[in-house]
Amino acid sequence: xxxxxxxxxxxxxxxxxxxxxxxxxxxxxxxxxCNNPNYHGHNYNLIVRLTGAVDPETGxxxxxxxxxxxxxxxxxxxxxxxxxxxxxxxxxxxxxxxxNIAVVIWQRLRPHLEAGLALSVTLYETDRNFVEYHG
Numbered sequence: 560x561x562x563x564x565x566x567x568x569x570x571x572x573x574x575x576x577x578x579x580x581x582x583x584x585x586x587x588x589x590x591x592x593c594n595n596p597n598y599h600g601h602n603y604n605l606i607v608r609l610t611g612a613v614d615p616e617t618g619x620x621x622x623x624x625x626x627x628x629x630x631x632x633x634x635x636x637x638x639x640x641x642x643x644x645x646x647x648x649x650x651x652x653x654x655x656x657x658x659n660i661a662v663v664i665w666q667r668l669r670p671h672l673e674a675g676l677a678l679s680v681t682l683y684e685t686d687r688n689f690v691e692y693h694g
Contacts, residue, residue: 562610566607571602608678609676
């Protein structure tokens with residue numbers, strides 16, 4: 560029996576979508592307002608899903624308090640109220656698109672979870688724009 564548990568979190572961060580190897584015109588064509596040299600921000604909503612077997616002793620797939628603490632340590636403390644381009648090592652050279660942010664969050668969480676758990680990350684950049692990464 561496989562069950563999926565979910566934890567929703569929220570963080571605010573600024574970023575600029577920019578490819579340093581392109582000229583200003585191409586960056587503007589591809590990224591539009593998201594290429595603002597003064598950055599722009601989002602109120603990100605994050606959903607982390609773990610799928611696995613229910614432990615017969617605890618009744619848990621994974622303790623949600625442990626999951627909350629893990630997300631706080633690995634994601635929220637690192638990215639909340641930060642400029643992703645300037646304040647984080649991960650995005651100094653990696654364009655902080657929603658796709659890349661979701662992958663990086665997955666990579667930060669995965670090493671701390673048991674191998675038998677499937678991990679999925681959904682990141683909402685806006686109410687209508689979101690990405691999912693399943694590893």
